Amino acid sequence: MRQAAAVAFGVFGYFLVRGHTEGARDVALAHAAQVEGLEERLGIALEPQLQAWVAPSESLRTMANWVYIWGHWPVITVTMIWLAWHHRELFLRLRDAMLVSGALGLVVFVTYPLAPPRLANLGMVDTITDHSQSYRVLQPPAFTNQYAAMPSLHSGWDLLVGMAIFSAASTLTLRVIGFVLPVLMGLAVVATANHYVLDVAAGVILALLGDAVARRAEQHRHRRRRLTQQAEP
Numbered sequence: 001m002r003q004a005a006a007v008a009f010g011v012f013g014y015f016l017v018r019g020h021t022e023g024a025r026d027v028a029l030a031h032a033a034q035v036e037g038l039e040e041r042l043g044i045a046l047e048p049q050l051q052a053w054v055a056p057s058e059s060l061r062t063m064a065n066w067v068y069i070w071g072h073w074p075v076i077t078v079t080m081i082w083l084a085w086h087h088r089e090l091f092l093r094l095r096d097a098m099l100v101s102g103a104l105g106l107v108v109f110v111t112y113p114l115a116p117p118r119l120a121n122l123g124m125v126d127t128i129t130d131h132s133q134s135y136r137v138l139q140p141p142a143f144t145n146q147y148a149a150m151p152s153l154h155s156g157w158d159l160l161v162g163m164a165i166f167s168a169a170s171t172l173t174l175r176v177i178g179f180v181l182p183v184l185m186g187l188a189v190v191a192t193a194n195h196y197v198l199d200v201a202a203g204v205i206l207a208l209l210g211d212a213v214a215r216r217a218e219q220h221r222h223r224r225r226r227l228t229q230q231a232e233p
Contacts (some may be wrong), residue, residue, distance in 0.1 A: 015214050028147035030115040032120040035150070035196050044197045047117045047190055051124050054191040061127055067130060067188040070152050084225060087168045092221075093214045094164045098157055101210030105153050108202070113147040118193035127192045152195040154202030158185040160211060 039045035054060045083091035118126040166178030173177040186204075189195040195203075 008164040024113065025115070025147070028115040029120060031112060031150075032117075035114060035133060035198055036122075039196060039198060042062050044060040046197055046227065047193065048122060050125060050187070050191045051127075051193055055125055064125055064188045065192040067184045068154065068192050068194065071185055071188070072158060075181065076157060076161055079165060083168060089218065090164050090168050093211070093218050094160055096214035096217050097160050097207065097210035099106060099210070100213045101160070101206040102153065102157055104172060104206045104209065105151055105156075105203075108150055108206075109145060109148040112150055114150040114196050114199070115147055116199075117196060119191075121191075124193040125231070126194075128194065149195055150199050151202030152189050152199040153203050154189050154195070155186045155200045155208070156205075156207030156210075157203055158182045159207045163211065
């Protein structure tokens with residue numbers, strides 16, 4: 001529980017800093033235009049098309065909203081408690097990866113404020129705010145930054161959680177959940193107009209960097225443990 005409390009404190013600090021790094025609207029919109037232009041050149045400007053497919057359908061829209069809302073913090077919390085109780089090494093790896101990627105994400109939030117699609121005059125609808133109030137309870141406005149679209153740590157952290165679930169799973173069902181969770185989140189953050197495709201890619205990259213650092217730390221712990229055991233009489 002002490003480790004879980006440390007993670008909770010780190011997450012609270014992350015959102016506290018993020019909430020107080022609100023970028024200037026004009027700068028965030030200018031960056032949005034840059035991202036939109038780059039996506040068009042790369043042929044991956046899929047945000048309007050994806051929302052046009054999802055938003056008119058109440059069932060698909062609700063599914064996207066639920067994945068975005070309930071597939072993030074509730075899933076992260078339950079997974080970390082489970083790992084801390086039954087799979088300590090995987091818990092430590094996930095903890096370290098989230099802290100490292102979160103710290104890198106804060107640097108990007110501060111240096112590159114970015115308006116999400118829902119605020120970038122793309123004609124897209126904020127399906128979360130328009131159709132659900134749950135998210136405002138799980139993540140109060142005081143801890144949010146409207147111009148922190150890059151990177152999408154919804155996608156990045158769900159990838160880390162999915163990897164941890166897949167690694168710890170003893171059943172096919174859990175492995176499928178671990179594999180599908182980050183895919184659904186990647187689609188949901190774009191369909192709800194909260195992130196660009198490039199935000200998702202950036203979130204994944206930072207998550208994988210965090211995971212690489214966490215695995216090095218894990219190897220260091222193992223070496224130190226072996227040396228301690230060898231030194232014992």
